[in-house]
Amino acid sequence: MAERAIENLVIRNLSKEFKIENDVIKVLDDISLDVKHGEFISVVGHSGCGKSTLLRVIAGLETYETGVVRLGERDIRCSGVDRGMIFQDHRLIPWMTVYDNVAFGLYGMSAGEKKELIESHLTLVGLKKFANAFPAQLSGGMAQRAAIARALVHRPQVLLMDEPFGALDALTRIQLQQEALYIWETERSTMILVTHDIDEAIFLGDYVVVMSERPARIKKIVPVGLPRPRDRTREDFLDIRRKIYISLFGEQRSEIEYMI
């Protein structure tokens, strides 16, 4: 596969408001974040704080009023193939096979190159044998894998994932987290994961970015720094989890508050 350019993502003093009739809701408030090429960043925060909005701004699907969002030398103002996005639902086209879903929108190469690229990504996500299956014939985990292949086949600099495993059962979720780690190590693209699962954030991320309640500000950036693959039962993993919970809920927290 062709080498990727080294491009860092720079976010400086980003603010974003939504106007609803006569109301203005501030959603992102003065966010600054540097994401180096190839880093895996996890983002956690309370529901409704603005995490999806932040991803959508980086994807170029939302405008912003103030600040800078730049990938390499380019200011981000609209969507592009240099950024891929994966959602909680797979959004595969139901009447197309897995192969055709992954092929969709892939232009500018010979038929042979295209086939090789699609097949290598189907292999990467473990779906080579299901190339001719339709989305309805896949399990939830397989459909999410197909969505990952569809995003990665464009060789994006940055893969944005908005609760990609949120709709899966606990065991499939853990399996997909392990696969996501393998995919990241193989692809070496930058990955930004929004999740409500603190363990998932720590298992995968180089850093965990903790957002405040709306309007979202960056409350804390927690470096993980543990060797991969990470053991969720190790004391140092649990210490990081504790740090994130305290950042989200404060020292005085109840069992119910743990269930976000």
Ligand SMILES: Nc1ncnc2c1ncn2[C@@H]1O[C@H](COP(=O)(O)OP(=O)(O)OP(=O)(O)O)[C@@H](O)[C@H]1O
């Ligand atoms: N297109 C829009 N128009 C108006 N308001 C919006 C729009 N998109 C999001 N919002 C508002 O912005 C706020 C943040 O929404 P966002 O979806 O970014 O939150 P979130 O952190 O991803 O929440 P969750 O964890 O529940 O997914 C919410 O109050 C939401 O109602």
Ligand SMILES: [Mg+2]
């Ligand atoms: Mg969201």
